[in-house]
Amino acid sequence: MIIINPIGDNLQVGTRIHWDEATRSLYYVDLPQSTIYRYKPASNLITKAKVGDQPLAFAFPVKGKTDRFIAGLGRNIVILKWDGETDSVCHCTTVCEVDAHPDKAKNRLNGAKVDPFGRLWVGTMGPQDENGLTVPGLGSLYSVTKGSCTRHLSNIGISNGLAFDVDNKKMYYIDTLFPGVYQFDYDGEHGEISNQKELFTFKKHDIQGLPDGLTIDREGNLWVTALQSASIIHFDPKKGEVLKTIHMPTPQVTSITFGNDKLNILYVTTAKLPIDGKIPDEPAGCTFKLENVHIKGAPGYSYKYKDDDDQAV
Template sequence: MAPRVEKVCEPVLLGEGPHWDCKRQALYYVSIQDHTIHKYVPATNEHCKTKLEGRVGFIVPVEGSADQFVVGLERRFLVIQWDGKDGSKTKVVKELAEVEHGRNTRINDAKCDPRGRLYGGTMGHEEPLGNIEPNKGSLYRLVGTTVTKLADRISCSNGLAWDLKEKAFYYVDSFEHNVRRYDYDVETGDISNMKHIFDLKANNIEGAPDGMTIDTDGNLWLAVFNGSCVLHINPKTGKLLQKIALPAKQITSVIFGGKDLDVLYVTSAKLTITEEQKPPCGACFAVTGLGVKGLPNAGFKL
């Protein structure tokens, strides 16, 4: 069965950070430059969004709450309240932490590990679009309100995924054109022994690695910005298993969702960096027929 690609949400400027909520059977994602958070319910085709005061790098539901989410707003990790309705106002419930005080960076992506700890990173100042100041960001772990720096000299923090069986944490700094693997301790949340496991340039892949997820076989799915594709990678062998073409150039992130976690949702962007990105660039896509399933996404434990 060949993969089928379908547009499910209208274009935004910079779609990112997709999170599938199994309880709500809904997809959450952000549009960073539009300052918006989004909710899409496939069963009803309902799409709601609302605006925040600043660039928002991710959205993750708070575990056990019906209407609270942790978001990355500029350099702050916040808990906000949102009823999920279109255009409705949000309320800041709590500021968890601010990182890199006074620096011209921003939070770019984050996810929770299987224990509900938040891992997220920052990126350097970007001016003009596509021109990011290198080595100015870091990767952090947030437990409650306690922030721990896990890596520094990060240029553009992006994809994250965990494999409990392999005791592995996978991570992307887009500027490296590679995927990192760390040893991962699920009890402490610590990471160590970094090595690179998939080199895009060595595999003749144009574009930069961006968002990432993992399937139940332990294989990675990697969005390629400026590459019009998602890569299916075996991280243990470093072998490229499959390349899924998408009708947008700037592919930003991926997550498995749907009732059976067998639909790959893909976000994209329509940033005018060197040329105009015409529709459906910036849309969110659903890819079916892949023959694999993802893992449930953890919410944030306050």
């Protein structure tokens, strides 16, 4: 039986949880609070630092540097310096600004992941009203490599979870408003995607809620977190079948990763986002550890700033 235990504080919107092998830490963010978190399972210690006053959509380590992160602040992709211990963060460099067109000035960055080649994939979404309704069709998906940014898709609702299967040359991508998972042929070497297909829709599989976070295991199967329905869906993309559903103790399940040295523990973030105007009760916003999953996950990857190891960040 899977054992589910909470870790740490209740965040407003915990998300983009990432396992960093180099520091044996989990990094994640509280998006609206613009705060980066680090959790070290070995010592059970959590540290955090406020980054700015714009939504912090993600913060992933830069390869070879334990104190540099590529992060999304508002519509800007930036490099941060944080030692993981103190509460002081320096915003060193702006890598690029996305959705710079005046029609998209109120957009913000949202879902993101670093691929196995060290390239950042990151998407945007339109503004949300006070009820959390998002203006549809304003988002895009970009990739960022060696400091340069390419747009791959537009007309996205809420750009969210991403996962890469290098062996089968596939990329999986969630548009929360679709709502479901798209599959692409993925050329990791060149950072190109093609042949977009609707892989899995919540409607077709009769699943409640909206898809948000995504990760992949060593067998090439997907783990999708669902907003509003307290669930994680384990899905086989080759057969197009749901393998199992895990029920979580809180409804807004935002992001998921495999972690620890053996990559056999699932770490999951949640949010206190309102449902029908009501903020869910405790333990909404907690991060959770799921043990006894009996499956190993794919590792997390760090952003490669430059090709060589001497990365001048």
